[in-house]
Amino acid sequence: MFYDPKKDLISRDAQFLKSGANLLRLPSEKEGDVGVEDMVITYTEAQKAYLKAKDDYLKALPDNTRNTVDALWTGEGRNPNAALTAFRHFDSASLSYGFVGDRPQTVWLVDYPLFERIHYLLVAGFNVFGPVTHQAATRLFMDHLRLEAENNFLSLFPASQRPKIYRQWNRGLLSEIKSAVVNPYYGYGKDTGVHFTSTHYAQELFGQVEQKLGTAIGPSVTLHRCPPKASCDRIEARPDQVEMERTLKPLTSLVGGGIQYLPELSLIRIHDQAQSSSEGRVYSLVNNKALENVSLMLLESLRRLPEEDTLTVVPGIVGSYPNFFFDVPKDRLKDFVSRILTLKSPEDFSRIVESYGVRRTRPDFWNFSDFFNRSYLEEAPVSSGLLDLSRYENL
Numbered sequence: 001m002f003y004d005p006k007k008d009l010i011s012r013d014a015q016f017l018k019s020g021a022n023l024l025r026l027p028s029e030k031e032g033d034v035g036v037e038d039m040v041i042t043y044t045e046a047q048k049a050y051l052k053a054k055d056d057y058l059k060a061l062p063d064n065t066r067n068t069v070d071a072l073w074t075g076e077g078r079n080p081n082a083a084l085t086a087f088r089h090f091d092s093a094s095l096s097y098g099f100v101g102d103r104p105q106t107v108w109l110v111d112y113p114l115f116e117r118i119h120y121l122l123v124a125g126f127n128v129f130g131p132v133t134h135q136a137a138t139r140l141f142m143d144h145l146r147l148e149a150e151n152n153f154l155s156l157f158p159a160s161q162r163p164k165i166y167r168q169w170n171r172g173l174l175s176e177i178k179s180a181v182v183n184p185y186y187g188y189g190k191d192t193g194v195h196f197t198s199t200h201y202a203q204e205l206f207g208q209v210e211q212k213l214g215t216a217i218g219p220s221v222t223l224h225r226c227p228p229k230a231s232c233d234r235i236e237a238r239p240d241q242v243e244m245e246r247t248l249k250p251l252t253s254l255v256g257g258g259i260q261y262l263p264e265l266s267l268i269r270i271h272d273q274a275q276s277s278s279e280g281r282v283y284s285l286v287n288n289k290a291l292e293n294v295s296l297m298l299l300e301s302l303r304r305l306p307e308e309d310t311l312t313v314v315p316g317i318v319g320s321y322p323n324f325f326f327d328v329p330k331d332r333l334k335d336f337v338s339r340i341l342t343l344k345s346p347e348d349f350s351r352i353v354e355s356y357g358v359r360r361t362r363p364d365f366w367n368f369s370d371f372f373n374r375s376y377l378e379e380a381p382v383s384s385g386l387l388d389l390s391r392y393e394n395l
Helices: 014-019 027-033 036-060 112-124 132-154 159-169 173-182 201-217 239-253 330-341 346-356 365-379
Strands: 084-088 093-097 265-271 281-288 310-315 324-329
Touching: 014 036, 027 036, 027 112, 027 132, 036 132, 036 173, 112 132, 132 159, 132 173, 159 201, 239 281, 239 310, 239 330, 265 330, 265 365, 281 365, 324 330, 324 346, 324 365, 330 346
Parallel strands: 265 324
Antiparallel strands: 084 093, 265 281, 281 310
């Protein structure tokens, strides 16, 4: 999400930004000459000093309107970029309009100075062919900007709850030490201006955010987001899709279990037995791998929390790098879902692949690839492209 530049005090105060200009430097300014000392000390200390200046500035204001839902940018009701969902996979990422899937633990709330630095760090100043030090410095500094964006979101919560929420986001000894060193000024400014009526802070806050952003969040009813006493059937879904999605719905409530054995991103073709290989409905199945934290570049396997993994089920195609295809006849969809719900071992998953998987060694593999590419083109005629199969797993 984004602050409305017309309402955000930080984005509009040229004097404050000018006074802190030297603290807003990026490692990309040195291109390939950035050293270890720069990565670990110089830019980290500059960012920390900027966060302190930002915190002092907001605390000194008589009326801190920044910590309210009213400060959010709505896209004027027509710009779909007001709410975005990022799926960050192990070696790829994708972005979708609106809020896709279940409500996440963390959100990036981006002000203009932060947005500008993200652009110059990752786009304008990034050299794909640069040395390892340049790429490592970019990755390390991007983590500082991630923390700043999460700090902005955290400031919408009551001040008394921020330490508890922040610790939940950054579990593990190394992450706690790093956070204490590089990000001691989380939850900027004064107490929140958001009014809460219960102790279900995250649920209430997301509800108010969704109401504020309106149509920018996407469909009001999805497989994951269902208003009270609603049928949970998508308004735009066709009758055959309604039936499919009612069957797929239990996957959205699954936590832990055998999710860890599933690929990160799977595309599912659901079809009638009589349909040809060029027909059917497409759904994306995203494996949300839980981690203690995302603060470190290495040792991800040691920070995994498979008991907290979840699944996101999305009509259509999410991402550009599918890891696997599934081909499921509609009359066997219940069996496919049931097997995932009861998945307990790699052997169980192998049996799912044997029944419904599309391995690269199948003679008709490219028929399936063509089907998903055609479906993608029909779904997003302007932004779609050919799906990249370089990360496809031959399970």
